[in-house]
Amino acid sequence: xxxxxxxxxxxxxxxxxxxxxxxxxxxxxxxxxxxxxxxxxxxxxxxxxxxxxxxxxxxxxxxxxxxxxxxxxxxxxxxxxxxxxxxxxxxxxxxxxxxxxxxxxxxxxxxxxxxxxxxxxxxxxxxxxxxxxxxxxxxxxxxxxxxxxxxxxxxxxxxxxxxxxxxxxxxxxxxxxxxxxxxxxxxxxxxxxxxxxxxxxxxxxxxxxxxxxxxxxxxxxxxxxxxxxxxxxxxxxxxxxxxxxxxxxxxxxxxxxxxxxxxxxxxxxxxxxxxxxxxxxxxxxxxxxxxxxxxxxxxxxxxxxxxxxxxxxxxxxxxxxxxxxxxxxxxxxxxxxxxxxxxxxxxxxxxxxxxxxxxxxxxxxxxxxxxxxxxxxxxxxxxxxxxxxxxxxxxxxxxxxxxxxxxxxxxxxxxxxxxxxxxxxxxxxxxxxxxxxxxxxxxxxxxxxxxxxxxxxxxxxxxxxxxxxxxxxxxxxxxxxxxxxxxxxxxxxxxxxxxxxxxxxxxxxxxxxxxxxxxxxxxxxxxxxxxxxxx
Numbered sequence: 142x143x144x145x146x147x148x149x150x151x152x153x154x155x156x157x158x159x160x161x162x163x164x165x166x167x168x169x170x171x172x173x174x175x176x177x178x179x180x181x182x183x184x185x186x187x188x189x190x191x192x193x194x195x196x197x198x199x200x201x202x203x204x205x206x207x208x209x210x211x212x213x214x215x216x217x218x219x220x221x222x223x224x225x226x227x228x229x230x231x232x233x234x235x236x237x238x239x240x241x242x243x244x245x246x247x248x249x250x251x252x253x254x255x256x257x258x259x260x261x262x263x264x265x266x267x268x269x270x271x272x273x274x275x276x277x278x279x280x281x282x283x284x285x286x287x288x289x290x291x292x293x294x295x296x297x298x299x300x301x302x303x304x305x306x307x308x309x310x311x312x313x314x315x316x317x318x319x320x321x322x323x324x325x326x327x328x329x330x331x332x333x334x335x336x337x338x339x340x341x342x343x344x345x346x347x348x349x350x351x352x353x354x355x356x357x358x359x360x361x362x363x364x365x366x367x368x369x370x371x372x373x374x375x376x377x378x379x380x381x382x383x384x385x386x387x388x389x390x391x392x393x394x395x396x397x398x399x400x401x402x403x404x405x406x407x408x409x410x411x412x413x414x415x416x417x418x419x420x421x422x423x424x425x426x427x428x429x430x431x432x433x434x435x436x437x438x439x440x441x442x443x444x445x446x447x448x449x450x451x452x453x454x455x456x457x458x459x460x461x462x463x464x465x466x467x468x469x470x471x472x473x474x475x476x477x478x479x480x481x482x483x484x485x486x487x488x489x490x491x492x493x494x495x496x497x498x499x500x501x502x503x504x505x506x507x508x509x510x511x512x513x514x515x516x517x518x519x520x521x522x523x524x525x526x527x528x529x530x531x532x533x534x535x536x537x538x539x540x541x542x543x544x545x546x547x548x549x550x551x552x553x554x555x556x557x558x559x560x561x562x563x564x565x566x567x568x569x570x571x572x573x574x575x576x577x578x579x580x581x582x583x584x585x586x587x588x589x590x591x592x593x594x595x596x597x598x599x600x601x602x603x604x605x606x607x608x609x610x611x612x613x614x615x616x617x618x619x620x621x622x623x624x625x626x627x628x629x630x631x632x633x634x635x636x637x638x639x640x641x642x643x644x645x646x647x648x649x650x651x652x653x654x655x656x657x658x659x660x661x662x663x664x665x666x667x668x669x670x671x672x673x674x675x676x
Contacts, residue, residue, distance in 0.1 A: 160634050161480060161676075162189045167473040171454075175447040176474050176509050185504055186482040188511040190473065193218055194634035195676065196226060199512070200470055201633075202675055203424050204233040206242035206521045206554045208528055211629040230470045234463040240278035241555040243462070245520065246423055247273050249582065250324050250434075252308045254559035254574040255540050259308050261297075262357045263540055263558060268301035270557030283416055283460040284405040287325055291401040294362045296353070303361035306348060314342035314370075314377060321345075323577055325404065326383070327415030327436040336378070343370025343380030344388075344400040363395040370396075384410065407456050411436070417451040417465070418442075422579070424469050426513035426675070427506055434579050443507050479512040479676040481505035514676050516584040519569035520553040526600065526667060527553075529630055530607025536561050568593060586673065594668050604663050614659050620648065623659055631666040 167190060169177070180187055191199065197217045201209045209217070217229060233239060253270055255263045276286050293302040309316045318341040322330035330338050349364030369390075371379030380388055380396055388399050404412050415436060422428035429448040430436050442448035458464040469475050481503060505511045517525065527533055533549040538561045547561060556562075559574035569590055570583030594600055604610060613630070617623040624644050628636045636644070648658050666672055 159192065160194050160637060161192055162195075162478045163192045165190050167471075167476060170468070170472045171450055172447065172468065172472040173474055175444060175450050178446070179444045179508055180510050183504065183508060185508055185510045187473075188478040188480055188482050188505070190476050191478045191512065195478070196476060197229065198633035199675060200226075200230060200233060202517070202521060204230070204242070204466065204470070205236055205238035206245070206518075206524070207238050207552075208525045209633055210528075211626065214629055214633045226476070227467075227471050230467055234466060237278070238552075238554070239463075240274050241552060242521075243277050243423075244270060244274035245554050245556075247277070248557070248559070249572050249574060250577045250579070251305065252559070252574045252577050253304075253557065254308075255538070256560040258310055258575055259559075261304055261307060263538075263560075264357065265297045265301065265304055265307070266558045266560075268298050269304040272301040277462065280461065280463050283455075283462055284412075285460070287412070288401045288405060291321070291325075291404070292395065292397050295360065297359050297361065298355075300361075306361050307350075307359065312348070312350060314345040314348075315339065317345040317348070318342040320577070321400075322383075323434055325415065326411040327418060327430070327434050328383075328411065329435060329437070332437070333383075337381075337383065339378055340381035341383055341400075343375075343377045344396040346370040346375060346377050346380075347396065363397065365393055405460075413452045413456050413460075414448065416460070417455040418448065420455075420462070420465060421451055421469060424466065425475065425509065426515045427502060427509070431502070431507075432579055434577075444509070447509075474509050475512070477510070477512050479514045481511040512676065514674050516586055516674050518582065518584060519566045519571040520556070522569060522673070523563075523565050524553045525672075526603060529609065529663070529667070530603040531609025531612070532603045532607045534563060534565070536563050538562075565593070565599065591668075594673075595664075600667070601664075604667070605660050610659065610663065611656075614656050620645075620655070620658065623655065624662060627659060627662050627666065631663065632669075632671055 167173075177187065194214075197209050197214055201207055201213075217225065222228070248270055251269075251273070252259050253261065253266055253273070255261055255266050261269065276289075289302050290305040293300060293305060295303055297304050297307060305320075306312065306317060309320050315338060318338055319330045322328045322333075322341070330341070347364050347367040347369060349360075349362050349367065351360040351362070352358070353360060368374035370377035380390065380400075382388060382400075382403050386403075388396075388403065390396050390399050403409060407413070414430075415433075418428050418430050418436070419433045422431070422433040429442045429444055429451065430440060431443070454468055455465050458468075482505070502513070506513045516522075523534060534553060536547045536556070538558065540560060547556070553566070559572070562571065570585070572581035572583075575581065609630075613626055614623065617626055621641065624641060625635055628634060628640070644658075644662060647661070648654070651657075651661075653661060
């Protein structure tokens with residue numbers, strides 16, 4: 142267990158109080174030992190541990206894609222116990238929103254989408270998403286989750302994991318093999334030698350697809366009547382594992398079962414590395430191998446020792462997602478400030494406003510000396526604005542079916558279907574779910590996004606008329622209380638003395654009072670880099 146000592150929130154050396162860092166320390170973990178050894182080699186100083194205010198917001202966003210409420214923030218800040226950070230992590234891992242948010246992550250790479258080019262159709266999408274979310278909610282070990290995907294047979298409605306195979310256009314063995322490599326091995330098999338891909342495709346040569354009398358229902362199954370790879374009637378060569386080992390497949394056995402057993406074996410170099418790297422990427426924003434779906438010999442890990450350790454920790458946990466997340470979130474590496482030391486340069490957010498290629502990562506970010514600053518995902522951002530204002534979203538779909546109806550109470554992070562969206566989600570870089578690549582999601586800030594947040598009627602109405610905002614104005618008796626409540630609700634911290642003075646000066650100059658002042662302060666905070674970015 143790694144937690145900060147009992148320094149007060151934001152307390153730093155020399156008595157300076159920062160809302161972003163603390164002088165507290167954590168008990169070093171094996172993860173931290175790997176990183177510190179690497180930092181010593183490259184001459185980079187690690188950033189201090191982040192403040193409680195930063196940590197509570199960070200871990201809420203990273204684990205459940207949701208801002209903490211003011212009550213949750215105050216409870217955490219007022220807690221003086223040494224183990225409060227680990228306790229908060231444990232509590233978040235048990236919440237329903239954890240399943241919602243991590244199902245969203247998995248559904249991005251599994252390409253859970255109704256319309257072209259995936260064409261799962263809405264009822265199959267709902268069943269598939271429900272299966273993924275239920276597996277995460279029950280903390281199904283990741284290796285069992287993957288084996289269920291690979292060996293699945295049955296109806297796309299009643300055995301929803303079979304939709305893993307239905308997302309592949311053309312449903313040819315080579316395409317299925319590419320999908321398996323990308324999603325479950327973090328490898329882009331289209332770059333492999335053609336013979337290597339063809340040999341892996343042989344494991345999927347006997348998958349059958351059959352329509353039923355029910356509209357849009359399809360059966361996916363192992364079809365022993367199809368010629369096995371390597372037979373005279375097949376165009377594919379005999380199956381071969383990607384590591385070059387020849388499999389033993391008994392006559393009549395589904396080759397997918399043999400491949401799945403090889404894939405999740407602790408001796409397999411791809412699977413545990415890929416999954417551990419992807420989870421690390423989801424929590425920190427930077428893969429040890431970056432991009433997380435581009436593992437290859439000429440794209441080595443930035444810290445090979447750390448990559449090996451994470452792989453071993455995941456295997457030792459028996460592929461327990463929550464246990465692995467806990468180990469990462471309780472490490473000093475995860476809890477570091479986003480303000481880089483030694484001139485390495487943490488991202489300010491303002492540098493990334495162009496729509497061009499993403500900026501290269503700084504040495505501090507690549508070596509995990511500081512927390513990687515990145516913009517909130519489209520779904521998380523709109524949910525945060527709705528939570529602050531007490532409003533809801535309206536979504537649409539090009540497919541007019543009953544499953545496209547979304548009640549107002551539905552969180553955006555809980556949307557099942559990649560085909561159901563909104564102008565906001567499109568503008569803010571939600572992935573199309575066409576390829577399953579991590580790069581489909583675009584979290585770089587653009588001028589159009591800035592203008593929407595600053596000038597759109599969509600955001601203006603939420604701030605001015607949102608029930609939660611109106612209730613806040615009515616509930617707070619003084620301007621000071623109102624401003625503190627706005628900061629706590631939007632930034633998960635109280636304003637500094639300088640910020641309070643700036644608001645007081647603004648109120649005097651503009652002669653704004655209560656509702657008008659609350660609108661302007663909320664609008665300014667929602668447009669701030671501190672709100673728009675994970676930090």
